[in-house]
Amino acid sequence: MRVSNSNSILEVKDLSIGYKSKREVTIIASNINFQLEKGQLIGLVGANGIGKSTLLRTLIKIQPPLNGEIRLNGNPLQDTSSIALAQQLSIVLTEQLVSKNLTVYDLIALGRYPYTNWIGKLQPNDIDTIDKAIDMVKINELKHRKCYELSDGQLQKVMIARALAQDTDIIILDEPTTHLDMYHKAYILKLLQRLTKETQKTILFSSHEIELAIQLCDEMIVMQKNEVVHDQPCNLISDEVFEALFPNDLISFDKSTGSFRVTK
Numbered sequence: 661m662r663v664s665n666s667n668s669i670l671e672v673k674d675l676s677i678g679y680k681s682k683r684e685v686t687i688i689a690s691n692i693n694f695q696l697e698k699g700q701l702i703g704l705v706g707a708n709g710i711g712k713s714t715l716l717r718t719l720i721k722i723q724p725p726l727n728g729e730i731r732l733n734g735n736p737l738q739d740t741s742s743i744a745l746a747q748q749l750s751i752v753l754t755e756q757l758v759s760k761n762l763t764v765y766d767l768i769a770l771g772r773y774p775y776t777n778w779i780g781k782l783q784p785n786d787i788d789t790i791d792k793a794i795d796m797v798k799i800n801e802l803k804h805r806k807c808y809e810l811s812d813g814q815l816q817k818v819m820i821a822r823a824l825a826q827d828t829d830i831i832i833l834d835e836p837t838t839h840l841d842m843y844h845k846a847y848i849l850k851l852l853q854r855l856t857k858e859t860q861k862t863i864l865f866s867s868h869e870i871e872l873a874i875q876l877c878d879e880m881i882v883m884q885k886n887e888v889v890h891d892q893p894c895n896l897i898s899d900e901v902f903e904a905l906f907p908n909d910l911i912s913f914d915k916s917t918g919s920f921r922v923t924k
């Protein structure tokens with residue numbers, strides 16, 4: 661694959677994703693092509709069951725691609741060791757397998773595991789990175805609390821701080837706005853937008869908050885039945901990509917406001 665742009669963090673070429681069992685291969689999406697660059701906020705959207713989580717799982721190397729190439733910082737993902745992967749890519753999943761008995765600080769400190777020795781002893785630069793992550797997400801007042809004491813919105817911020825402490829080029833989040841109210845959905849996505857600008861990290865998230873993603877993202881990946889499209893939100897609107905996302909018997913997309921309306 662061509663490494664055409666030194667700012668390119670993640671490149672996907674002719675990718676097919678899906679599931680293989682002994683008896684059959686189920687292709688969820690194919691011919692996926694995109695290139696994500698440094699400092700961008702990218703929203704991955706599409707209808708329920710279209711394959712967003714499958715795509716993210718493939719990008720984070722939990723699931724093998726059926727076909728095609730994924731390159732992280734120019735190197736094939738399949739050849740990237742677990743430790744090298746953890747130094748370049750961090751993950752925030754919806755259903756986190758965190759021990760909620762940990763304090764917020766200790767949970768965020770776990771983000772440093774790719775850099776600490778086998779005892780996991782934090783060095784001064786680790787502590788500095790953890791403190792910066794806590795400051796950036798503005799959760800200083802939470803740091804001595806136990807994770808089980810947190811609301812969903814607070815826990816989401818803590819998980820984002822943990823990913824920042826991991827100090828990777830790209831952070832990938834699967835539905836970070838699930839369980840949040842309207843205000844906190846906007847808050848979390850706005851926080852991600854600010855972090856891309858302040859840190860120049862690339863942040864890719866999946867979401868059903870299409871209208872917020874249109875307003876906040878630099879680029880979006882839209883999964884449709886027969887095609888996966890990647891472009892800036894304004895181009896996706898003028899190409900009428902959002903009109904084709906859902907059956908139009910119930911909702912339609914209003915180009916002028918960038919929002920969906922219930923058909924009367």
Ligand SMILES: Nc1ncnc2c1ncn2[C@@H]1O[C@H](COP(=O)(O)OP(=O)(O)OP(=O)(O)O)[C@@H](O)[C@H]1O
Pocket residue numbers: 679686688706707708709710711712713714715
């Ligand atoms: N382990 C699996 N084996 C086989 N098929 C699977 C598996 N996991 C998911 N699928 C199927 O893959 C398709 C895509 O699912 P996926 O969870 O990726 O969609 P999604 O866009 O993330 O959905 P949602 O928005 O509802 O979370 C669905 O048809 C689903 O049934």
